[in-house]
Amino acid sequence: MRWLFNLSFRHKIPLWTSFLISFSILVVGAALMAKAYEDMKRAVVISADNLGHTLANTVAPTLLHDDVWRAFEIVRSPIRAESARTPVQVDAVVVFGRDHRVFVSSHPEALPMLSEPASLGPDWLLLASRLANPIGNTSPLVLEPENSSYLYLALPITDKDAHLGHLVLRYAKSVFHPWFIDTIWQGLGLGLLVLTVLIPINWYWGSRMATPLVDLAQRMGMMMERPPEPLPPDLYPYQDELGQLFQAYDRMVLALRDKAALETEVVRSERLAAIGQLTAGIAHEINNPLAGLITAVDTLKLRRDLDPKALRHLDLIDRGLMQIRDTVAALLVQTRVQARPLSQHDLDDVHTLIQPQVAKRRVRLDWSAAMPPELPAPASLVRQILINLLLNAVQAAAEGGTVSLWLGRKEDSETCLSIIVRNDGSQLGEDQLAHLFEPFASSRPGGHGLGLWVTYQIVTQLDGRISARNLDDQVEFVVNLPLGDAPCNTASA
Amino acid sequence: MNSQITLPNSNRRRWLIHSSGLTAAALIGLTRKSLAADGKIRIGMTPAFLHDQHGLLGEWRDFMATSLRRPVEFVQRDSYRETMDLLRLEKLEFAWVCDYPYLHLKDTVRLMAVPLYQGKPHYRSYLIVHKDTANVTSMANLEGSVFAYADPYSNTGYLAPRYEIRQLGRDPASFFRKTFFTWSHRKVVEAVASGLARGGAVDSYIWETLAHVEPSLVKRTRVVSRSPEYGFPPFVSHRSVSRADFQQMQSHLLGTSGSDKGRSLLARLYLDGFTTGSPSLYDGVAQMMRAFGEA
Numbered sequence: 025m026r027w028l029f030n031l032s033f034r035h036k037i038p039l040w041t042s043f044l045i046s047f048s049i050l051v052v053g054a055a056l057m058a059k060a061y062e063d064m065k066r067a068v069v070i071s072a073d074n075l076g077h078t079l080a081n082t083v084a085p086t087l088l089h090d091d092v093w094r095a096f097e098i099v100r101s102p103i104r105a106e107s108a109r110t111p112v113q114v115d116a117v118v119v120f121g122r123d124h125r126v127f128v129s130s131h132p133e134a135l136p137m138l139s140e141p142a143s144l145g146p147d148w149l150l151l152a153s154r155l156a157n158p159i160g161n162t163s164p165l166v167l168e169p170e171n172s173s174y175l176y177l178a179l180p181i182t183d184k185d186a187h188l189g190h191l192v193l194r195y196a197k198s199v200f201h202p203w204f205i206d207t208i209w210q211g212l213g214l215g216l217l218v219l220t221v222l223i224p225i226n227w228y229w230g231s232r233m234a235t236p237l238v239d240l241a242q243r244m245g246m247m248m249e250r251p252p253e254p255l256p257p258d259l260y261p262y263q264d265e266l267g268q269l270f271q272a273y274d275r276m277v278l279a280l281r282d283k284a285a286l287e288t289e290v291v292r293s294e295r296l297a298a299i300g301q302l303t304a305g306i307a308h309e310i311n312n313p314l315a316g317l318i319t320a321v322d323t324l325k326l327r328r329d330l331d332p333k334a335l336r337h338l339d340l341i342d343r344g345l346m347q348i349r350d351t352v353a354a355l356l357v358q359t360r361v362q363a364r365p366l367s368q369h370d371l372d373d374v375h376t377l378i379q380p381q382v383a384k385r386r387v388r389l390d391w392s393a394a395m396p397p398e399l400p401a402p403a404s405l406v407r408q409i410l411i412n413l414l415l416n417a418v419q420a421a422a423e424g425g426t427v428s429l430w431l432g433r434k435e436d437s438e439t440c441l442s443i444i445v446r447n448d449g450s451q452l453g454e455d456q457l458a459h460l461f462e463p464f465a466s467s468r469p470g471g472h473g474l475g476l477w478v479t480y481q482i483v484t485q486l487d488g489r490i491s492a493r494n495l496d497d498q499v500e501f502v503v504n505l506p507l508g509d510a511p512c513n514t515a516s517a
Numbered sequence: 518m519n520s521q522i523t524l525p526n527s528n529r530r531r532w533l534i535h536s537s538g539l540t541a542a543a544l545i546g547l548t549r550k551s552l553a554a555d556g557k558i559r560i561g562m563t564p565a566f567l568h569d570q571h572g573l574l575g576e577w578r579d580f581m582a583t584s585l586r587r588p589v590e591f592v593q594r595d596s597y598r599e600t601m602d603l604l605r606l607e608k609l610e611f612a613w614v615c616d617y618p619y620l621h622l623k624d625t626v627r628l629m630a631v632p633l634y635q636g637k638p639h640y641r642s643y644l645i646v647h648k649d650t651a652n653v654t655s656m657a658n659l660e661g662s663v664f665a666y667a668d669p670y671s672n673t674g675y676l677a678p679r680y681e682i683r684q685l686g687r688d689p690a691s692f693f694r695k696t697f698f699t700w701s702h703r704k705v706v707e708a709v710a711s712g713l714a715r716g717g718a719v720d721s722y723i724w725e726t727l728a729h730v731e732p733s734l735v736k737r738t739r740v741v742s743r744s745p746e747y748g749f750p751p752f753v754s755h756r757s758v759s760r761a762d763f764q765q766m767q768s769h770l771l772g773t774s775g776s777d778k779g780r781s782l783l784a785r786l787y788l789d790g791f792t793t794g795s796p797s798l799y800d801g802v803a804q805m806m807r808a809f810g811e812a
Contacts, residue, residue, distance in 0.1 A: 092697035093665070093704060096713050133712035137663050138695060 033237050037230035045222050049215045060207050064200060065175070071112040072177040072193045073164055075102055080181045080191045083119055087127060087181060087188040092137070095119060095128040103130050110203070115174065115196040119181065121189045124152060147172050154178075155190055173197050236260040240273060251284055252277045296461055300481060303463060307356035310348065318345050354474050355463065357481035366403040368395065371431070374410045381418050382427075390428035400507050401441055405482050412479045413445040413501050420449035420499065434504060440512040443503040451494045460492055479503075487511055557588040558766070561600040561612030564668065564701035566750070566786065567726055577782050584769050596700050597670035610758050611766060615750045616802050617672035621811075623796070626753035629763065630770040631794030634722050634749055634787070638794050641721040642673035642744035644681075645709050648737050653716070655742055656681050664693040665714035667702045672802050674702055677744045678718035680805040703727060710737035722749070726787045748798030752791070767793070 031039070079098060086095035099117040118135055121127040126144075129135035135144060141152035147169045154165060155178055164179040175195040181188045236259045243252050254277045260270050321342045324330070330338070371393050382389050410429075417427040425448045434440035452460070459465045461480035464473040483490040488505040489512060504512040560581075562574065574591055582589040592609060594600045597618045603609045605625055612626070619626065631638040646653045653659060656678065667674020675698075679689035697714070699705050702723035709717040721743065728735040752770060754763050773779035774790035783790060 090697070092695075092713070093699040093708065096708070096711075100711075128713070131712075132714075137713065 033234040034231060035234075037234050038227045041226045041230060042223055045226065046219065049218060053211045053215055057204075057208060057211060061200075061204060064204065068112050068175065068195055068200075069166055069177060072114065072195065073179075075114060076164055076177055076179045076191055076193050079117060079193075080179055083191060084181050084183045084188055087119065087121065088183055092128055096130075096132075099128055099130045110199075113195075113199060114193050115199065116194040118192045118194070119189060120152075120155075120192065122187065124156070127189060147174060147176065151176055151178060151192065232260075233266065236266065236270060240270065244273075251281060254278070292458070292461075296480060296484070299462060300484075303355045307352045310352050311356070314345060314349055314352070318342075318349065321345060351474075354478060357478055357485065364403045366395075366399045366401040366406050368397055370403045370407050371395070371410075374407055374414070377411060378414050378418065381415055385418055385421065386424045387418050387421050388424075388426045390426065392429060393431040395432060399441060401505055402486070405486065406441075406443075406505070409443065409479050409482055409503060412475045413443070413503070416475055417445050417447035417449075417499075417501070421447040422449055425449065433507075434512070437512065439507045439510045441505045441507055443505070444500060446495070446498045446500045448498050450499075452492065452499055457492065457494075461490070557590055558585065558611065558762075559590045559592055559609045561603055561609040561614070562591045562593045563597050563600045563612065563614050563618075563750075564595065564671075564703070566613070567703060567723060567730065570730075570785075573782070573785050577786075580778055580782060581769065584772075585765060597668050601670065604753075604755055607755060607757055609755065610762065611752060611754050613750060613752050615668075615671050615673075616748050616799050617676050617806070618670045619751055619753055620799055620803055620806060621670065622753070624756075626755055627758075627763070628751050628794055628796055629754045629767050630752045630791040631749050631798065632752075632786075632791055633789040636789055637746075638749045638792055638798060639746040640673065640749050641746055642677035643719050643721050643724050644678065644716060644741045644743075645706065645719055645724065645738045646716045646741055647709055647712055648739045650715065650739070653741055656716075657685055658741075659716040660687070660692055661694050662715035663713070664696045665705045665708040665717035666696055666698050667705045667717075667719065668698060668700055671702070671720070672747055672805075673720040673744070674705060674718050676802065676805050676809075677747070680808060681744065683808060706734060706738055710734055716741070720750075722787070729787065745801065747801050748794070751794060751798075 029036075079102070083095050083098050086092070086098065099119060102114050102117065104113055116129065116131050116135065118129040119127040120141075124141065126135055126137055126139045128137060141148040150169050151165075151167055154167060158165070164177050167176040167178065169176075173196060175197060176192055177195070178190050178192045181191050236255065239255065239259065243255070246252065254274045255270055260267055321338055325335070325338055325342070375391060378389075410431075414427065414429065421427050427448075428444075428446045430442070430444040432442060434442040456465075461476050463477040465477070480490055483503055483505065486505055488503060490501065490503045492499065492501050494500075506512045558581075574593075578589050578591050592600075592603065594603070597615055600609070600612055600614060601618050601622055604612055604614075604622060611629065614622070614626075619628070634640055644656055644659075646659070664678075666678070669675055682689040682692045685692075697708075699708050699717075702720040705714075705717040705719045706724060706727055708714045724735065724738075724740070752766075754766065758766075770791040771793065774783055
């Protein structure tokens with residue numbers, strides 16, 4: 025039985041309501057049938073009473089005169105052919121004389137003249153005993169013996185005050201049945217008609233309610249495996265408890281998504297910060313002995329007694345140390361520099377500086393920089409950000425592709441500088457996006473993987489935000505930098 | 518039921534009929550008043566034949582009225598007794614009665630014509646039972662059962678079976694457990710066919726005619742035994758009918774088979790025609806009546 029309750033609402037609601045509808049129809053139908061049967065029986069008794077009185081009065085003289093044939097013609101008169109039968113059609117008429125024997129009957133072969141009631145069967149014996157010992161003053165006597173397929177109605181035949189005998193009418197209950205079965209069929213037909221109308225409505229209504237519930241249950245069941253999806257907006261556009269539940273679910277899904285995005289961002293920031301600290305620490309540790317080494321090599325090179333071979337090795341060591349210094353310098357991003365405000369000239373310089381690369385890769389450059397003559401942003405750092413991002417974009421763009429720059433105030437903020445660089449190169453992979461701003465993360469052959477790391481370090485140290493994402497057929501980098509002390513609102517960046 | 522009818526001067530009249538024949542009787546008749554006031558001929562029809570074939574009766578009456586050029590009325594009664602009473606009261610000029618009433622009334626009526634059935638002025642009494650009644654081969658087997666008689670004034674439906682019982686050396690009054698009258702031969706067949714009575718006595722002419730008219734009813738009965746032949750139920754005239762009327766009616770009946778219309782009517786009555794007949798035809802009946810002390 026438990027499986028029934030474990031069924032999906034998609035089936036349970038329609039099944040349950042269908043069952044209730046059918047059950048109601050059945051119960052009401054059965055009650056009406058029972059009533060119809062009782063009514064029919066009452067109609068039979070009323071009709072039998074009328075017929076019985078008429079026959080009793082008519083047959084009385086034949087009893088007085090012992091005129092069997094006239095009596096036979098009288099009791100035969102209400103008998104119809106089988107085909108003409110109705111529920112109120114009398115099945116047999118029997119006249120009992122004063123001697124309690126059959127005086128005449130409508131069916132002499134089955135109920136012969138002069139028979140004792142006992143010889144006619146248990147029904148007649150019971151009837152005779154009831155007639156001989158009447159309980160109370162009931163006339164007519166209506167008798168429905170148990171285990172009998174007949175109903176009997178008996179009434180006395182009298183002439184003046186003389187008791188002449190009894191008239192008994194017998195009704196076959198089997199004649200009720202076809203009529204009653206007709207009634208049942210009619211009731212059943214009507215019930216089925218109601219069902220054919222109600223059941224589809226019920227199924228539609230049930231599935232209308234169940235489908236969103238089932239959908240919701242599935243989504244909530246999957247919640248641990250992957251971020252839940254919001255429900256389709258037209259799934260259940262009503263304001264009842266179910267509708268409220270779905271709305272609450274949608275709100276929860278949005279909150280969960282924001283939370284997940286925030287967590288990802290926090291994790292990435294923390295990782296980058298940790299890497300930054302680590303690299304800075306390593307750089308400082310390297311820088312101190314490195315400075316000594318470089319000084320020592322310089323000093324050695326100044327000596328005149330060095331043979332050319334040793335001098336060549338010293339030059340080798342010197343170039344290696346210089347490379348180490350450059351690399352460490354690149355890792356150790358230094359932003360505490362002289363802060364000159366950004367001017368239009370800086371942008372022109374950047375434009376000029378990247379032209380060789382643009383020309384080399386035959387990339388089209390869309391330049392859109394809208395700014396006042398001066399902006400309170402550190403010019404050298406912004407220049408470095410621009411150069412890094414633009415060169416990166418030129419490298420990433422397809423051969424003969426397009427790179428675009430948009431620079432200006434963020435639309436809703438007077439205190440936020442926005443830099444947007446796009447290229448039409450290949451899209452960034454999931455893994456690339458996750459580690460984009462880490463050092464040595466370059467996937468491009470020939471790149472040292474420090475350009476974006478440096479950019480990230482600069483932006484972060486300026487309290488700005490940098491992000492990258494895939495657009496339809498472009499890759500976009502967005503940098504927001506605060507102009508002044510107020511931080512940039514980057515929620516919608 | 519069967520009250521003894523005694524008429525004044527019965528002996529003299531019987532002698533007259535027997536000695537002088539029809540002519541003498543007719544001459545006496547001439548002295549009597551004749552016909553109903555409006556000249557209408559009234560004919561009593563009895564259950565001696567299937568008198569409930571109303572369409573046939575209507576045609577026969579019209580045929581008769583056309584032939585006689587007089588209005589004719591058929592007076593139907595359900596028992597012989599009523600027709601006999603009407604004859605006695607001179608409410609009828611003619612009647613088709615059973616042979617037994619004829620003998621009862623022979624001082625009041627004259628034999629006019631006897632129908633020919635299967636070419637003869639004879640018929641019989643059939644003892645019938647339900648077709649499913651086994652082991653009944655004669656009247657003796659029906660002792661103690663319920664028996665249906667046709668009419669207390671019927672020969673074949675009452676006198677003949679009682680005579681047969683008497684021939685068995687038994688008393689007809691106690692031989693059966695119960696008897697009743699159906700007041701017509703046809704209904705005797707119905708009583709036996711329905712099982713109301715175990716046996717019944719019926720006119721052979723009626724039983725055989727019914728076999729054509731209503732075969733489903735007759736098929737439910739079976740003839741156990743056939744009596745000797747008796748004179749067929751005759752047409753009689755009241756003795757008060759004038760000789761001319763008597764002769765006109767008699768010659769009309771005898772001439773029925775001479776016309777197409779008449780033959781067609783006779784065919785439907787399952788009769789062949791009419792003959793003058795003679796009272797001696799009914800000697801067998803008279804003998805049975807004497808056995809019961811009735812004549």
